[in-house]
Amino acid sequence: MIDNKKINYNSSAALKTFLKEEGLGMRKKFGQNFLINPVTRQALINTLDCNAENDVWEIGPGLGAMTALLLEKGLYVRAFEIDTGFIRVLKEIFAGVKNFSLVEGDVMKTWSSQEPAQFLLGNLPYNVAAVLLADLIEKGRLFTRIVVTVQKEVALRMTASAGSPEYSSFSVLCASAYTVKPLMVIRPSSFYPQPNVDSMGVLLEKKASPAQQIPPVFFPLVRALFASRRKTIKNNLTVFLSSIFGNLQNVCTPLLRENGLTGNERAENLYFESFFSLAKYIENMRK
Ligand code: SAM
Numbered sequence: 001m002i003d004n005k006k007i008n009y010n011s012s013a014a015l016k017t018f019l020k021e022e023g024l025g026m027r028k029k030f031g032q033n034f035l036i037n038p039v040t041r042q043a044l045i046n047t048l049d050c051n052a053e054n055d056v057w058e059i060g061p062g063l064g065a066m067t068a069l070l071l072e073k074g075l076y077v078r079a080f081e082i083d084t085g086f087i088r089v090l091k092e093i094f095a096g097v098k099n100f101s102l103v104e105g106d107v108m109k110t111w112s113s114q115e116p117a118q119f120l121l122g123n124l125p126y127n128v129a130a131v132l133l134a135d136l137i138e139k140g141r142l143f144t145r146i147v148v149t150v151q152k153e154v155a156l157r158m159t160a161s162a163g164s165p166e167y168s169s170f171s172v173l174c175a176s177a178y179t180v181k182p183l184m185v186i187r188p189s190s191f192y193p194q195p196n197v198d199s200m201g202v203l204l205e206k207k208a209s210p211a212q213q214i215p216p217v218f219f220p221l222v223r224a225l226f227a228s229r230r231k232t233i234k235n236n237l238t239v240f241l242s243s244i245f246g247n248l249q250n251v252c253t254p255l256l257r258e259n260g261l262t263g264n265e266r267a268e269n270l271y272f273e274s275f276f277s278l279a280k281y282i283e284n285m286r287k
Pocket of ligand 1: 030031032033034035036059060061062063064065066080081082083086105106107108123124125126128
């Protein structure tokens with residue numbers, strides 16, 4: 001049995017020794033960078049702002065540094081981990097802890113069969129971060145609050161507003177369900193091993209009245225309008241509409257006009273509301 005009080009989560013040297021003793025290594029392909037800064041770990045958990053007995057999903061618990069803090073708060077923690085070595089350690093550390101359950105394997109494949117939770121926390125592996133968040137939103141698996149650390153470049157896309165260079169289909173996706181706020185920048189020295197780039201904490205709070213029902217065509221439409229960033233929305237929209245309606249003439253112009261658009265705009269300048277009203281209109285046309 002491994003006593004997690006004996007793992008020094010704050011020291012890269014101590015973690016290195018622990019991993020060696022356990023016959024484990026860090027795997028780059030799983031985006032493994034432990035957050036060794038205790039102040040940042042605690043700040044992220046405080047921002048999640050949840051109470052005892054709330055359910056929380058933790059993505060990528062690693063050796064359980066944040067997991068232990070969540071369990072100390074009396075939360076029900078469902079942790080998703082892919083690394084078989086870490087899974088063995090987690091099972092030993094949290095053996096018999098009734099509030100803890102572990103979902104083994106690739107979270108992209110395992111999450112959909114799990115009971116929903118109110119909160120999500122994760123120092124996310126860089127290779128999965130954006131696709132996982134997009135997948136959860138598109139499939140309607142929403143949380144009251146999400147606190148994640150991601151590469152700064154991903155965080156800037158998540159928090160970008162219309163008109164900024166970082167604004168992308170991912171920004172619109174996040175804004176469709178959440179108010180997204182940047183937290184702190186986390187420097188490479190806060191991790192073991194140190195990544196090459198800065199990371200950032202991000203808070204996503206479910207919108208009080210999420211934009212009515214998101215029409216099914218919304219997400220494909222947003223992607224299509226950003227498909228060629230340099231093209232006008234009329235060009236991108238024409239391609240998208242013909243994929244739905246075939247080569248019907250004169251669908252695009254009235255659609256744009258009805259939604260107060262000229263067609264010369266670019267997706268990077270459209271607010272969420274414009275994407276939403278276009279999607280609603282297209283959905284009605286399909287009926
Ligand atoms: N939570 C720990 C911390 O903050 O120190 C570790 C975070 S580390 C950046 C990312 C973690 O996600 C690793 O434990 C890694 O093995 C795990 N991971 C990577 N890809 C995964 C996937 N597809 N499904 C589940 N876990 C994954």
